Amino acid sequence: MDSLPICSVEEVPEGDARGFELKSGEESLLSLILAKRDGKIFAYENRCPHRGTPLDWRPDRLLDVTGEYLICATHGALFRFEDGDCVVGPCVGEGLRPIRVEVVDGRVRWVRGGSPA
Ligand code: FES
Numbered sequence: 001m002d003s004l005p006i007c008s009v010e011e012v013p014e015g016d017a018r019g020f021e022l023k024s025g026e027e028s029l030l031s032l033i034l035a036k037r038d039g040k041i042f043a044y045e046n047r048c049p050h051r052g053t054p055l056d057w058r059p060d061r062l063l064d065v066t067g068e069y070l071i072c073a074t075h076g077a078l079f080r081f082e083d084g085d086c087v088v089g090p091c092v093g094e095g096l097r098p099i100r101v102e103v104v105d106g107r108v109r110w111v112r113g114g115s116p117a
Pocket of ligand 1: 048049050051052053072073074075076077089090091
């Protein structure tokens with residue numbers, strides 16, 4: 001398995017989330033969300049299970065008003081940080097696709113070839 005750098009751990013604010021686009025040249029490899037809570041990083045594909053759209057209409061606006069959940073801007077589905085499960089909205093019972101990442105020397109890396117993602 002190989003891995004690709006995404007960002008430093010500090011680039012994801014505590015209690016918040018950021019979107020990233022990984023590319024190889026012009027080719028998009030992966031659009032993902034990194035969320036951080038209690039210092040732990042959670043990674044999901046930036047794709048709502050309801051309609052397949054990105055969660056954020058505007059970059060990095062990924063939390064609901066309470067700051068408790070990730071939100072899909074299209075129809076308002078709410079997802080838990082910890083497992084990506086949809087708890088409110090049209091895709092309850094589904095969830096965000098987890099992406100395998102690792103933290104090495106303060107940097108978050110996408111682990112390719114593992115499962116999931
Ligand atoms: S596309 Fe995300 S809730 Fe409908």
